[in-house]
Amino acid sequence: MTVSDLLDRAKACNIMIATAESCTGGMVAAALTDIPGSSAVVERGFVTYTNRAKQEMLGVETDTLDTHGAVSENVAREMAEGALQHSAAQLAVSVTGIAGPGGSEFKPEGRVCFGLAAAGQPTRTETIEFGALGRNTVRRAARDHALDLLAQGLSRTAQN
Structure with a gap:
């Protein structure tokens, strides 16, 4: 599904979208x-690059960050749910990861966690290991995956 198709489908379903982004820095929005x-569908985007921004703008819990780290499905879940709570959107996607360079043994370069929250539905999370492909490539791949998740979310929401 192209981005235009995604927007057309969201408009037809009367669904507004919000984004909550860290490593992609607003690329999804x-x-x-x-x-x-797109203003008929895109309600708002949050670029929350720091932990403080995640907490202040999206309500990510300090305990979640301390326990799991910013690059975790737990934080991706709270980011997506926070984007819904702090907007008038019915569908939100979140992205948090390590685009590189760098990483660690436990959180390698190219690991990106995603969240997809839809009003009245359980939040979905997943982690993709893109690998050490270089910062720009990881960020573009994360953007594209987030757009795919939005398309999947629209399909699920339209069925309900």
């Missing part, structure tokens, strides 16, 4: 808003 007329 930018991909959505590159399409004319």
Whole structure:
């Protein structure tokens, strides 16, 4: 599904979208808003690069960050749910990861965690290991995966 198709489907379903991004720095929101007329569907985007921003803007819990770290499905879940709670959207995607360079034995470069929250549905999370492909490649791959998750979320929401 193209981004235009995604936006058309969201508009037809009367669904507004929010994004909560860390390692992608707004690339998901930018991909959505590159399409004319996207304001009918894109409610807002949160770029929460620091832990403090995740806490202040999205309500991510300090305990979650301390226990699991920013690059975790737990934080991705709270980011996506926080984007819903702090917006008028019915569908939100979150992205948090290590685009590189760097990483650690426990959280390697290229690990990206995603969340997908939809009003009235359980939040979905997943982790993708893109690998040490280079910062730009990981960020683009994470953006594209987040857009795919939004398309899947629209399909699930439209069925309910």
